[in-house]
Amino acid sequence: MTIPLTWLYAPGDRPEVVRKAIASDADIVIVDLEDAVAQGRKPYALDATAELLSDPQPLPVHVRINSPHDVEALAELPGLGALRIPKVAYAADIQRIAAGAPGVPLYALIESALAVEHAYAIATAHDAIAGIALGESDLRADLGLRGDAGLDWARTRTVMAARAAGLGPPSQSVFPDILDLDGLYASCSHGRSLGFLGRAAIHPRQLPVIERAFRPTQEEIEAAEDIVKAAAIDAGALALPDGRFVDAAVVAAARRTLALAEREPTG
Incomplete structure (x- = not known):
């Protein structure tokens, strides 16, 4: 089995972008029903995603849900590879989702100070947990941080929690500047030194840079x-x-x- 290094986000309300993402070189595509979709377009995004995933897909497709209602609509679809659960704070958050999606792998997103403190409990909340990841944008806002200052402790905590729970190394959070490929490479190299493996991307041009940064010398x-x-x-x-x-x-x-x-x- 190929170890995934690249996870490409695509907004759920733009099915043409999702199809392009699936045709890209990404290892895994993440259809986003949460932050990338305006509130008024979320019902359409869910319907479009459910239609896409009614058929098997050529590579794993994960969905970052926006609400528990999304789980009901997606859990049994043959094209669904996993669900990504945003803003998890307690183990019980995962347990509720798992009860509504039996057999579906779950990824918990650690996006607040409280979630960082509970990282190991979240990582061991249910057998359905396939991995955890750090949501750095929301965490930065929660902590009132400017830039990356202060995030390395939370990054290391997330890596430690995943390892202690017997999960694979987490992938890094997205790098928001799609034009700064040198900055992306430097950031990936730093993340690799902390124990991350692979990274989420928001544009296909980021994929080869992430791949290069995480491939062994x-x-x-x-x-x-x-x-x-x-x-x-x-x-x-x-x-x-x-x-x-x-x-x-x-x-x-x-x-x-x-x-x-x-x-x-x-x-």
Whole structure:
């Protein structure tokens, strides 16, 4: 299975944009019924999304819902890959959604100070939880922050909560300036250093930059190959020829690095 690195948002009230997103190089498309849709167009956005997802899709399509009513309309559709639940604050928020969408993977969006404090409880709220992610725009507003100052603690907290819950590494929040590709790359590199894997995008031009930022370097690939090769000989903790001592967690990370290296480049 390919490890996803790119998650492309598309507004639910613009089905032509959603179709273009599905035809893009994104690993996952997120149809947004929440912030990207004006209040008066939300009913149309839901209807258009339900019509699209009445058929299976060529890649996973997630939907960021706007209300519990959206869950009722979407949960049983064959084209739905997962639901993304915005503004989760308590484990009970997830449990209510899961009760109305049996068997549907859920992603919880951590978007407030309260949610950050409850991140682990949210991440372990229900077996349906497939991942958590940080909603940085709303969190920044909640905290009264200017720029990114002060967000790294919340970012690390989210990564820690996901790992402690046995979930995969979270993807990064969107980078809002679609023209600043150098800034996007630098931000992705910083996020990668904090433990994020992949990133949500709001425009297809961001996809190859995200891909490039999160793909392992040749040096990382060679180091991972050494670790996996050594692990094939000795399944326990082991010392590499260069003196490094590695255990099962390091071997697992090395295998993930090699899986990422096998991805076909985008763009």
